[in-house]
Amino acid sequence: MxxxxxxxxxxxxxxxxxxxxxxxxxxxxxxxxxxxxxxxxxxxxxxxxxxxxxxxxxxxxxxxxxxxxxxxxxxxxxxxxxxxxxxxxxxxxxxxxxxxxxxxxxxxxxxxxxxxxxxxxxxxxxxxxTAQVGFYRTTPEGKILYANPALVKLLGYESLAELAQRDLSREGFAPESPRTRFQEAVEKEGVVTNYEAVWLTRDGQKVFVVESARAVRDKSGKVLYYEGTVQDITPLRRYQEKLAKIGDFGRKLVLARTTEEVAQAVVNAARDILGLQDCGIFVIEGEQVTLLAHSLGTPPGPSSLPLHSERGVVPYVARTGRALYLPDVRNDPRFIPGALPSQSELCLPLKIGERVIGVLNLQSPELAAFGAEETRLAEALADVAAIALENARLFEEITKAKENLAREAAERKKLLEQVVAAFSAAMGLKDPFTAKHQERVARLACAIAEELGLPPEQVEGLRVAALLHDVGKVLAVPNEILSKPGKLSDHEMALIRTHPDVGYELLCNVEFPWPVAEIVRQHHERLDGSGYPRGLKGEEILLEARILAVADVVEAISSFRPYRPALGLDKAFEEIQNAEKYDQNAASACRAVFARGFTFG
Known part of the structure; x- marks a missing residue:
């Protein structure tokens, strides 16, 4: 009762x-x-x-x-x-x-x-x-008072009673993340949020977690117990590690000089980084799609297919430029069986701008093997592969041209050096996300310019500048700063602020028919003079640079980054409404193109 x-x-x-x-x-x-x-x-x-x-x-x-x-x-x-x-x-x-x-x-x-x-x-x-996140209560001495089923399961135990036998003062935490560090933080502040730690499961495996916790005290101030929530971020950490490996791999591809060398390195990376055994790189050669390299050496399927064939996932993606994922290949008539059993397939276009140069084809013996994270990693690898293949192809063409035009070396050398310098600056292999960001910004900037009625020649100059606008960041700023979560230090911000000038210095000697180097130099200037590197104001800033500033900010705020989720278009539109900083004609045109259905693709 x-x-x-x-x-x-x-x-x-x-x-x-x-x-x-x-x-x-x-x-x-x-x-x-x-x-x-x-x-x-x-x-x-x-x-x-x-x-x-x-x-x-x-x-x-x-x-x-x-x-x-x-x-x-x-x-x-x-x-x-x-x-x-x-x-x-x-x-x-x-x-x-x-x-x-x-x-x-x-x-x-x-x-x-x-x-x-x-x-x-x-x-x-x-x-x-029933919560999917973990919930716990533990004493300062290390006794587990309570853990919900999600946390019990995360740590590999069968029941709370079994988990409660663990003494947290002696076990349960990785050496690099001792419990004493957590205790110092929570007892000093009374509460901690987004505290990252490394726990150990029952069998000793590391689990990366984010905690929000508080210290519960009696009326004398003595800590009775800690209580908090725990979210498993191990998949995110593994994803970030793989993404970093793809970035490191991309930087090494700068040294590759043939398309065959690039293709073989990419399929090896798919095997070593993504854990996929069945991976092929195909390139478009006229009316054929031809296998350039396969992770198994001998390809399990056809090595060449007609570009306009109605059968085959590879020709379809090469022809349309659209990625295709088959979680169950048995349900799609385009799938061509090979020598190895395959139940799911992910095929991604290799693109330079809007031009498709080939495809990256990944297959798995498991059904629905490619989730959202696997797809994003594969897309990052495809971006690296596309730029590296195009770089190698151009290098091969340049080498051949140099051999054939040796007698005209004086005049041709200058042209070839310009092509190599501009292309190398645009590669973006240091950071695949920056390369993708530049392409997306270029699409939006051109859409805004067309909405404003700029002539095609001026739009094309803006497109080139947008594709190169962060080249200084790629070469001048370390990757750990580019991907760092949270607030940058004064030194790090000062280094970031050098990238427009670095980009200008890289491009100013290339004889573009447009003011590309100056647009790149000005894309972080703001109308009120608060921008950098020169603090230009109003009409001192080129129209193309004002348009590029709006497109750059909208893409950056609304898109996913390795260190944070996408913040969405509403947040981006709120930022560009600031008339003191951004050209409002460009801002209005930006909102208009999205209202009519523009997407980054």
């Missing part, structure tokens, strides 16, 4: 309250040590004003301890009519019972609060027990 704790000094009042509460289905008790363990059957506390004043800290502590046990314990203060009540509600007490007491009103109040107590406790416990 549920109980009500009644803290009233007058015996007659206690008797009347006890009779009324009995009619409501509650057994009355009149004494309880407020710092003792809370009986599970206690449903409500009624306390007269004088005792509430005397024991307010103990009563509020009682409520807090009930909350720590995933319960809600309402405390109602009995106050004579006409006395102020705001004080008690502001302190954290739940309701006021006015003297003289109305039996009907008392029944309504007590019944409502006890029903709410039962409902809230049940829902809260159910929420914690």
């Amino acid at each position: 549920k109980k009500a704790l009644v803290l009233v000094r007058n015996p007659t009042d206690r008797k009347l309250l006890s009779a009324a509460l009995a009619d409501f289905g509650l057994e009355t008790c009149f004494t309880h040590a407020l710092n003792a363990e809370i009986p599970s059957e206690l449903a409500v506390v009624l306390v007269e004003e004088a005792l509430a004043e005397l024991w307010k800290h103990e009563l509020l502590s009682l409520k807090q301890r009930a909350t720590a046990e995933l319960r809600f314990l309402p405390v109602l203060v009995i106050v004579p009519q006409g006395r102020p009540v705001e004080k008690w509600l502001s302190l954290g007490f739940d309701d006021i019972v006015t003297i003289p007491i109305s039996r009907k009103l008392l029944e309504t109040q007590v019944t409502s609060w006890t029903e709410l107590s039962e409902e809230t406790a049940g829902r809260f416990r159910e929420l914690v027990e």
Whole structure:
């Protein structure tokens, strides 16, 4: 039977309250040590004003301890009519019972609060027990008081009872992430959010987690226990590690001088980084799509297919320029079986701008083998492969041209050096995300320029500048700064701010028919002079640079980054509404092209 704790000094009042509460289905008790363990059957506390004043800290502590046990314990203060009540509600007490007491009103109040107590406790416990994130309570000494099923499963245990045998003071944390470091942080601040740690599972495997936790203390300030939530970020960390490996791999491809060398390196990377055994690189040669390299050496399927063949996933992607994912190849007539069993296939176009030069084809013996993260990693590898293949192809052409035009070396050499310098600056192999960012910015910048009615020749100059606008960042700024989450230091920000000038120096000697180098130099200038590197204002900034600034900001804010999720177009549009910084004609044109269905693709 549920109980009500009644803290009233007058015996007659206690008797009347006890009779009324009995009619409501509650057994009355009149004494309880407020710092003792809370009986599970206690449903409500009624306390007269004088005792509430005397024991307010103990009563509020009682409520807090009930909350720590995933319960809600309402405390109602009995106050004579006409006395102020705001004080008690502001302190954290739940309701006021006015003297003289109305039996009907008392029944309504007590019944409502006890029903709410039962409902809230049940829902809260159910929420914690069924949550996908982990929830825990542990003592400072390392004893596990509680862990929900999600956390028990994450750490590889069968039950809470089994997990509770673990002594956190001696085990459970990786050497590089000791529990003492967590304790120092949470006890110093009282609460920690987004605290990254490395835990160990039952079999000793590392689990990367993010914690939000607090220290729960008694009235003397002593820490009773820690409680918090835990989110497993191991897949994200593994994804970031693979993405970093693809970036490192891309930088090494700068040395590749033939398309065959590039293709073989890419299929090897698909095997070593992505863990895929069946990977092929195909290139478009006239009306044929030809295999350039395969991870298995001998290809399990055809090595050449007609570009316009109705069968074959590879010709379809090469012809349309659109990626194709078959989670179950048996359901698509375009799939051509090979010598190896395959149940899912992911085929990605290799593109330079809008031009398709080949495809990266990945197959797996498992159904639905390519999820969102696997696809993003494969796309990053495809971007690296496309740029490296085009670089190698151009290098081969340049080498051949140099051999054939040796007698005209003086004039031709200058042209070849310009082509090599401009192309090398555009590669972006240091950071695949930067290369993709430049392509997406170029598409948006051209759409804005066309919306503003700029002539095709000026739009083309803007397109070239947009494709090269971050070349200085790629070469001048270390990758760890480019991908660093959180606020940059003054030194790091100063290094970032050099990239427009670095880009200008790289491009100023290339004889473009447009002011490409100057547009690149100005793309971080702002109308009010707050930009960099020269603090230009208003009309001092080229129109193309003002358009590029809007496109650059919108793409950066709205798109996914390895260190943070996409913030969305609404956030981007909010930023470019700042008329002091951004050209509002360009900002309006940007919103207009999105309203008509523009996408980054």
